[in-house]
Amino acid sequence: MPPVRLGDLTSPAFAALAPKPPLLVPVGIVEEHGPHLPLDADSIQAQHTCDLVAERVGALVAPLLAYGNCSSTRNFPGSFSLRFDTLRAIARDILADCQRHGIKRVAFVSGHAGGAHMRALKLAAEEHLETDPAMRVWVLSDYELLDDFDARAAAGVDVPRWDGHAGALETSRLLAIRPDLVHGRGRTHRVEFPDFLVEAHAERHFPEGVMGDPTLASEALGKAANAWIVERLAKALREG
Numbered sequence: 341m342p343p344v345r346l347g348d349l350t351s352p353a354f355a356a357l358a359p360k361p362p363l364l365v366p367v368g369i370v371e372e373h374g375p376h377l378p379l380d381a382d383s384i385q386a387q388h389t390c391d392l393v394a395e396r397v398g399a400l401v402a403p404l405l406a407y408g409n410c411s412s413t414r415n416f417p418g419s420f421s422l423r424f425d426t427l428r429a430i431a432r433d434i435l436a437d438c439q440r441h442g443i444k445r446v447a448f449v450s451g452h453a454g455g456a457h458m459r460a461l462k463l464a465a466e467e468h469l470e471t472d473p474a475m476r477v478w479v480l481s482d483y484e485l486l487d488d489f490d491a492r493a494a495a496g497v498d499v500p501r502w503d504g505h506a507g508a509l510e511t512s513r514l515l516a517i518r519p520d521l522v523h524g525r526g527r528t529h530r531v532e533f534p535d536f537l538v539e540a541h542a543e544r545h546f547p548e549g550v551m552g553d554p555t556l557a558s559e560a561l562g563k564a565a566n567a568w569i570v571e572r573l574a575k576a577l578r579e580g
Contacts, residue, residue, distance in 0.1 A: 507552015516562030
């Protein structure tokens with residue numbers, strides 16, 4: 341069965357759902373992803389993950405929250421960033437209306453893994469749970485589910501530990517989901533940020549917008565990584 345999109349339902353159809361299924365909220369961002377990936381890369385990945393997980397666990401998929409908070413990439417052309425408190429407030433409002441509608445299980449699944457971005461979502465969940473402790477709320481970036489993914493075993497590729505933004509794994513995932521939006525490969529760039537230093541122009545440390553090795557990317561690696569993420573998230577939701 342195809343995933344059920346919350347936004348596709350009529351109001352009476354939603355009202356008739358009893359009990360209310362879990363709600364997956366895909367969270368993206370409009371952000372540079374090197375010279376080879378689209379600005380919507382994180383949104384595309386989050387939507388893909390939520391759609392496939394929804395099929396496995398019988399969940400609803402909320403409309404994509406397409407904006408988020410970015411810091412180190414903010415000064416690149418095309419990046420748009422919500423303020424921390426704006427993102428936090430949006431997430432809190434979503435949770436408040438989930439409570440009003442009787443939705444007891446909610447997962448914010450973010451394609452963007454920025455520190456402030458993720459903290460805003462988690463803080464919103466923590467604050468909401470103070471008033472509704474019976475609700476179950478998951479907040480994660482799908483990349484957190486790749487911590488124990490073995491790229492060599494899955495696709496015969498040695499992905500360096502420092503691979504990240506617009507690198508091998510992210511480029512591979514886009515090749516598997518939307519290859520029409522992948523424009524060649526960016527160049528390898530290993531980023532070394534100064535310890536503890538706060539900078540207004542962190543992008544000078546990765547001038548082409550790449551933090552990793554996209555030259556290692558392949559569709560096969562992307563399919564394996566996407567499947568791993570879906571399986572891990574579905575398992576977490578079933579067991580939670």
